[in-house]
Amino acid sequence: MLVLSWNVRGLGRGEKCRAVKNLVTLHNPTILFIQESKLRLFNDQVVRSLGGLVLAKDVGVEAIGSTGGLISLWNANLFKVIACISNQNCVSLAGELVSLNKKVVFCNVYASNVECDRKALWDCIIEAQVSLPKLWCIGGDFNAILVSTERRWGSTILGL
Template sequence: MKIISWNVRGLGKSRTVGRLKQRLRDENHVIIFLIETKLSSEKMARVRSRLGFQNRIDVAAIGRSGGLSIGWKHSCLVNLQSFSARHIDVIIEDDSEGRKWRLTGFYGAPEEQYRADSWNLLRSLNQNNTLPWLVVGDFNEILLASEKQGGLVRSARQMDAFRNVLDDCALDDLGYSGPWFTWEKGRTHANNIRERLDRGVANSEWWDLFPDFQLKHLSHTFSDHCPLLINTRGAQSSIKKTWHFRFEASWVLEESCEEEVKRLWLNSGGEFLDRLRYTSSGLDAWFKKLRSEKRLTRKDLTEKLERLNNLIPTDDVLGDILDTKIALNFEMDREELYWEQRARSNWL
C-alpha cells in the first residue's frame, strides 16, 4: 500500500490541484493525507473527487488556515476513530487476510506556545492502543539540531518535548530517503532556512507488520513542504498498460507534429483506409518515442532537483533550483493537457 502525506499549503487554485493530481498519479497511491487544504468541506470534496478519490474524511479549514483530508481508494477498508483540527485517526484493513493497523494523520501546532497541546493530543491517542500504529504528517518540530539549517537555533527545550512525547507513545522515527529536509523558505543563501518538519513515526508492532516499508521525501514544484511517500511493501515492479491509438490534443504543442503527419501520409500507399492505417500506426510509434523522451526529460529534471536540494544552498544553487522548477512545471503543463483529454474521453 502506498500512502502520501503532504502539507499542500492551500488547494484554492486550479493549477495547484492539477499539479497535485499529477504528483499523486505518478505514485499510484491508495491513501492520501493532505494538510492545510485551506478549504471548506464542500470545496475539498470537489477537489478530492477531481483527484480520483470517492472515499474521504474532511476536516474543514477555520477561516483561511488549517484543513485536513484523508482520501482512499475502494481497495481498502477505512474506519474513522476520531478527528480534530490537528488529526484524523483511522483503522485500516488493507488485505484479504484481515490484518488491521492504525493510521493517524497528524498536524502539529505551528505556534510554539500551542505545541504542548499537540503533544498531549498524541498522548491521548496512544491510550489503550493495541494495534500496529503509524503516525505521519507535519509535526512542526524537529528531533535534533542537525535537522535544521539556517535561521535561529531551535530551543533544546522544544526538541526535548518532542522526543519525550515519542518516547511516551513508544513511537520511533521511520527514517527517509531523498533530500534530508522537508520544509524550506528563502530564495537566497542569506535567508534560506531548511528543516525536517514532516516525518513518519510508528510503534514496534507496525515495524513488525511491514518490515520492508520505504519512506521517501519526494521532489515538488509547489508548497514549501515536500510530500512523504510511504510504501508498506517496499519497491514493486510497475504494471504495463495496453496502449490504444488516439490523437492527443497535446501533440499540437509539439513542433514536429505537423511535419510528422505530412511525412507519414506522403510515404503511405494504397487505398485511403490503408494510408490512414499506415499514418495512424506511424503516429502511434512517434508518440511512444515522444512520450519516452518526455518522461526522460521529466525524470532528468526531477533527479536534478533532488541533487540540487542536497547541495549547500548558495545563491547560484537556489537560482538553479528555481530554473529547474520552472522547466519541470512546463513539462507538467504538457502532460496535464494529455491527461485532461484522457479523462474527458473516459467520461464520455
C-alpha cells in the same frame, strides 16, 4: 501498499490541486494524507480534483480561518474503513488492508506550533491506541524542529 503524505500549504490555487492529482496518478497510492489544505469548504468536487476516481473515499477537516485543514483519501478497494476519529489536528482511520487481511490504523497529523497543544495531541493518539488495532501508520506535519538546521525561516534560538 503506498501511503503518501504532503503538507501542501494551501490548495486554493488550481496548479496545487493538479500537482496533487498528478502525484496520485503517477504513484497510485492506497492512502493520501494532506495537511494544511487551508480549505474552509470540503466537498465531493475537492475529492475528485485530488484523488480522481481511485481515491474516492475521504475524510476532511476544514481549516479554521486560514490555518490548518486535513484531508485523508483512500482507495476503498484496498482499504476498508471501519471507524474514523477526527479533530482539528488528527484524522485516524481504523480499518482493514484487504490484500493482507490485517487490521490497521492510518493517522494523518497536523500538529500545532504550541508545545502544550502538541503534547495534548500525542496524549490523545496514545489513548486511542489502547482501543484500536495494534498496527499503526502515522504521517503528517508534526511541527517539531529536531535540529536547528531544519529551520527555514526566522532566527534559531539557542538551546532548542
